[in-house]
Amino acid sequence: xxxxxxxxxxxxxxxxxxxxxxxxxxxxxxxxxxxxxxxxxxxxxxxxxxxxxxxxxxxxxxxxxxxxxxxxxxxxxxxxxxxxxxxxxxxxxxxxxxxxxxxxxxxxxxxxxxxxxxxxxxxxxxxxxxxxxxxxxxxxxxxxxxxxxxxxxxxxxxxxxxxxxxxxxxxxxxxxxxxxxxxxxxxxxxxxxxxxxxxxxxxxxxxxxxxxxxxxxxxxxxxxxxxxxxxxxxxxxxxxxxxxxxxxxxxxxxxxxxxxxxxxxxxxxxxxxxxxxxxxxxxxxxxxxxxxxxxxxxxxxxxxxxxxxxxxxxxxxxxxxxxxxxxxxxxxxxxxxxx
Amino acid sequence: xxxxxxxxxxxxxxxxxxxxxxxxxxxxxxxxxxxxxxxxxxxxxxxxxxxxxxxxxxxxxxxxxxxxxxxxxxxxxxxxxxxxxxxxxxxxxxxxxxxxxxxxxxxxxxxxxxxxxxxxxxxxxxxxxxxxxxxxxxxxxxxxxxxxxxxxxxxxxxxxxxxxxxxxxxxxxxxxxxxxxxxxxxxxxxxxxxxxxxxxxxxxxxxxxxxxxxxxxxxxxxxxxxxxxxxxxxxxxxxxxxxxxxxxxxxxxxxxxxxxxxxxxxxxxxxxxxxxxxxxxxxxxxxxxxxxxxxxxxxxxxxxxxxxxxxxxxxxxxxxxxxxxxxxxxxxxxxxxxxxxxxxxxxxxxxxxxxxxxxxxxxxxxxxxxxxxxxxxxxxxxxxxxxxxxxxxxxxxxxxxxxxxxxxxxxxxxxxxxxxxxxxxxxxxxxxxxxxxxxxxxxxxxxxxxxxxxxxxxxxxxxxxxxxxxxxxxxxxxxxxxxxxxxxxxxxxxxxxxxxxxxxxxxxxxxxx
Numbered sequence: 001x002x003x004x005x006x007x008x009x010x011x012x013x014x015x016x017x018x019x020x021x022x023x024x025x026x027x028x029x030x031x032x033x034x035x036x037x038x039x040x041x042x043x044x045x046x047x048x049x050x051x052x053x054x055x056x057x058x059x060x061x062x063x064x065x066x067x068x069x070x071x072x073x074x075x076x077x078x079x080x081x082x083x084x085x086x087x088x089x090x091x092x093x094x095x096x097x098x099x100x101x102x103x104x105x106x107x108x109x110x111x112x113x114x115x116x117x118x119x120x121x122x123x124x125x126x127x128x129x130x131x132x133x134x135x136x137x138x139x140x141x142x143x144x145x146x147x148x149x150x151x152x153x154x155x156x157x158x159x160x161x162x163x164x165x166x167x168x169x170x171x172x173x174x175x176x177x178x179x180x181x182x183x184x185x186x187x188x189x190x191x192x193x194x195x196x197x198x199x200x201x202x203x204x205x206x207x208x209x210x211x212x213x214x215x216x217x218x219x220x221x222x223x224x225x226x227x228x229x230x231x232x233x234x235x236x237x238x239x240x241x242x243x244x245x246x247x248x249x250x251x252x253x254x255x256x257x258x259x260x261x262x263x264x265x266x267x268x269x270x271x272x273x274x275x276x277x278x279x280x281x282x283x284x285x286x287x288x289x290x291x292x293x294x295x296x297x298x299x300x301x302x303x304x305x306x307x308x309x310x311x312x313x314x315x316x317x318x319x320x321x322x323x324x325x326x327x328x329x330x331x332x333x334x335x336x337x338x339x
Numbered sequence: 340x341x342x343x344x345x346x347x348x349x350x351x352x353x354x355x356x357x358x359x360x361x362x363x364x365x366x367x368x369x370x371x372x373x374x375x376x377x378x379x380x381x382x383x384x385x386x387x388x389x390x391x392x393x394x395x396x397x398x399x400x401x402x403x404x405x406x407x408x409x410x411x412x413x414x415x416x417x418x419x420x421x422x423x424x425x426x427x428x429x430x431x432x433x434x435x436x437x438x439x440x441x442x443x444x445x446x447x448x449x450x451x452x453x454x455x456x457x458x459x460x461x462x463x464x465x466x467x468x469x470x471x472x473x474x475x476x477x478x479x480x481x482x483x484x485x486x487x488x489x490x491x492x493x494x495x496x497x498x499x500x501x502x503x504x505x506x507x508x509x510x511x512x513x514x515x516x517x518x519x520x521x522x523x524x525x526x527x528x529x530x531x532x533x534x535x536x537x538x539x540x541x542x543x544x545x546x547x548x549x550x551x552x553x554x555x556x557x558x559x560x561x562x563x564x565x566x567x568x569x570x571x572x573x574x575x576x577x578x579x580x581x582x583x584x585x586x587x588x589x590x591x592x593x594x595x596x597x598x599x600x601x602x603x604x605x606x607x608x609x610x611x612x613x614x615x616x617x618x619x620x621x622x623x624x625x626x627x628x629x630x631x632x633x634x635x636x637x638x639x640x641x642x643x644x645x646x647x648x649x650x651x652x653x654x655x656x657x658x659x660x661x662x663x664x665x666x667x668x669x670x671x672x673x674x675x676x677x678x679x680x681x682x683x684x685x686x687x688x689x690x691x692x693x694x695x696x697x698x699x700x701x702x703x704x705x706x707x708x709x710x711x712x713x714x715x716x717x718x719x720x721x722x723x724x725x726x727x728x729x730x731x732x733x734x735x736x737x738x739x740x741x742x743x744x745x746x747x748x749x750x751x752x753x754x755x756x757x758x759x760x761x762x763x764x765x766x767x768x769x770x771x772x773x774x775x776x777x778x779x780x781x782x783x784x785x786x787x788x789x790x791x792x793x794x795x796x797x798x799x800x801x802x803x804x805x806x807x808x809x810x811x812x813x814x815x816x817x818x819x820x821x822x823x824x825x826x827x828x829x830x831x832x833x834x835x836x837x838x839x840x841x842x843x844x845x846x847x848x849x850x851x852x
Contacts, residue, residue, distance in 0.1 A: 043469065088385075088386045098543065169575065174546060286545050293544060296383070300734075301740060
């Protein structure tokens with residue numbers, strides 16, 4: 001089994017190389033094709049044309065776009081994604097500082113989404129044909145029609161303002177000292193057994209993660225329910241029932257395992273959207289991740305930073321998809337054989 | 340009753356759900372009342388090198404950490420700060436002697452001296468042309484160091500008005516020895532200044548935590564800890580102050596600031612800022628070279644109606660590029676709102692209802708108070724006289740790029756900040772064709788503005804600038820609209836000094852107990 005998993009991982013990672021390369025070309029060319037002039041933001045108010053020309057040379061913008069790309073690629077291989085125009089700091093430093101926050105938020109959002117969608121899918125399946133199904137259907141459609149950022153605002157106004165139960169800005173209380181370590185606050189505070197700040201980090205994650213989860217779950221609930229309905233008429237389910245197994249056991253031990261495969265495929269495909277959803281959510285909740293950084297970069301027309309973040313988004317999404325493929329192989333024996 | 344009800348709900352929910360979180364928040368609230376302050380703030384700093392950017396919105400934070408050589412009081416008067424004394428050594432105003440306060444220390448305990456001033460204002464900008472300080476005070480050639488606290492700034496041209504800029508943008512002093520030791524990246528990672536607060540924690544786009552500097556030359560601030568909670572989303576700032584999670588929120592949507600004024604737990608202050616809403620007219624676009632077209636654009640704007648509709652009539656309509664009551668203002672001059680004249684001007688330019696004038700209006704959305712709504716109202720006002728304007732959303736960065744390369748294709752709704760109140764930083768810069776801010780780039784104005792720049796700070800200088808301001812309005816080179824209105828909402832008991840520049844300076848706060 002491990003051999004099969006390693007093969008899948010290796011194949012996926014090899015496939016990812018040309019994808020990343022092609023994407024970096026597309027991003028590089030598109031950003032340079034825009035009628036944007038990064039020099040305008042870098043130069044002081046009294047800059048002359050000569051200053052502009054000197055700056056252009058210093059930044060390598062006097063070369064043709066393909067040559068600029070080769071230089072950029074060479075530097076990127078050495079871990080240098082350039083310097084941010086608006087923040088005047090290395091892009092790699094900015095991204096490295098912001099990425100853990102986004103990863104933590106995405107993981108928390110995914111965990112919550114699974115906590116909502118798996119029981120939700122099972123319940124939705126269980127109430128099929130009953131009056132409750134109409135209510136459940138209505139709830140799912142309503143959830144589907146509310147975009148993630150609106151969930152964010154609704155949750156903030158309800159639990160942050162009206163009831164004052166949960167914080168809605170930043171990652172931790174202002175008096176908390178940020179620990180060094182992984183950058184994942186829940187992990188870092190846990191290692192230090194700092195429960196007060198761990199709780200603070202958890203409470204700060206609650207609303208943005210729930211907003212992401214609520215935007216993500218309804219689709220999974222629907223797919224899981226459909227898969228369960230399909231599985232319910234399969235021969236192995238009939239056989240299990242004839243063996244006298246309880247309906248709950250049939251559902252959990254037999255049907256769910258098989259019905260989970262399409263849901264996992266969907267989750268894999270949607271994870272990129274969940275990761276992308278952090279863009280607005282981080283901005284609303286003042287969460288210092290790369291989504292927030294991206295919004296600032298776009299607002300400031302900071303081309304090197306936009307390019308760097310897009311690259312990181314792309315690589316992260318490809319890695320997530322690889323992990324999902326591995327999980328798929330773990331759950332599906334047929335794929336293990338074919339591998 | 341409202342407070343009681345909210346507290347009961349929270350207490351009830353916390354107890355019912357068994358959440359330990361409420362205990363944490365309660366502790367936080369108690370701490371805030373004693374000596375900490377949290378501020379819901381709309382922007383983060385662009386860079387921790389304050390000399391590298393001209394960024395009016397971030398000056399509150401820079402002033403906390405770096406202090407400033409000069410300072411504008413709440414009534415917009417220039418006052419000594421790190422520089423305690425200044426005098427011109429020559430008639431031509433090319434040699435300015437400055438004396439620093441005694442005993443100014445940086446946060447690492449080292450003394451701030453003229454070496455640091457020279458490094459920040461001369462040595463670094465001469466090496467790095469990107470630093471904004473070089474652009475803000477362009478003719479500064481050298482600083483002769485007389486003693487650790489005294490020096491003479493040498494200008495290549497007469498610079499009588501330079502003192503105005505020592506309390507405005509980019510003119511900050513950073514520690515030479517520390518900057519050289521840690522390098523620029525190290526400095527940006529861990530900046531130190533000589534301001535009333537030290538930076539103790541920074542999460543980009545999220546929060547800035549400051550701690551009172553116990554060796555600040557002007558005395559230790561009474562508020563020991565300040566957190567700037569960066570909340571670019573206006574709704575989040577409203578939610579933060581309404582829920583009591585922050586002590587102060589700034590630049591809320593105008594209607595929200597008005598609504599919150601009826602909240603018995605909060606104080607909502609709405610006040611004039613030293614900023615003007617204006618329309619930048621690009622002279623490099625053919626259609627705007629026609630004076631009658633520009634006149635029609637200007638005459639058809641009912642500025643009073645804009646103020647009433649979007650600022651409850653609080654924002655002052657402007658006839659010149661100057662804030663009301665500032666030294667640049669021209670009391671008694673009024674540019675009319677006259678639809679009939681606007682239609683006549685359009686006709687003279689060859690346009691009427693059968694052949695309407697087609698233009699583009701560029702506006703930001705959410706960058707300035709009610710910016711996009713004002714732009715929509717302008718489109719409607721122009722429609723009434725036969726101008727069909729297409730409204731297009733733009734960012735400031737994009738505007739600067741397009742204007743820099745003379746590719747802006749329409750008029751731009753812009754806001755110009757000028758805490759100095761001096762006309763040089765209104766018409767003198769807005770219309771200076773050599774600067775990238777200028778959209779109206781008339782080469783003929785360059786020598787005139789250069790001459791004004793070199794004039795001594797006399798009433799004649801102000802009069803000469805006022806003539807230029809009036810001429811700019813009469814010719815609609817740039818169209819002044821309204822004085823910008825700002826707001827700050829705070830918990831009852833916190834006295835927030837209101838600066839026309841919109842600064843929030845916790846070191847200046849006095850708490851009423």
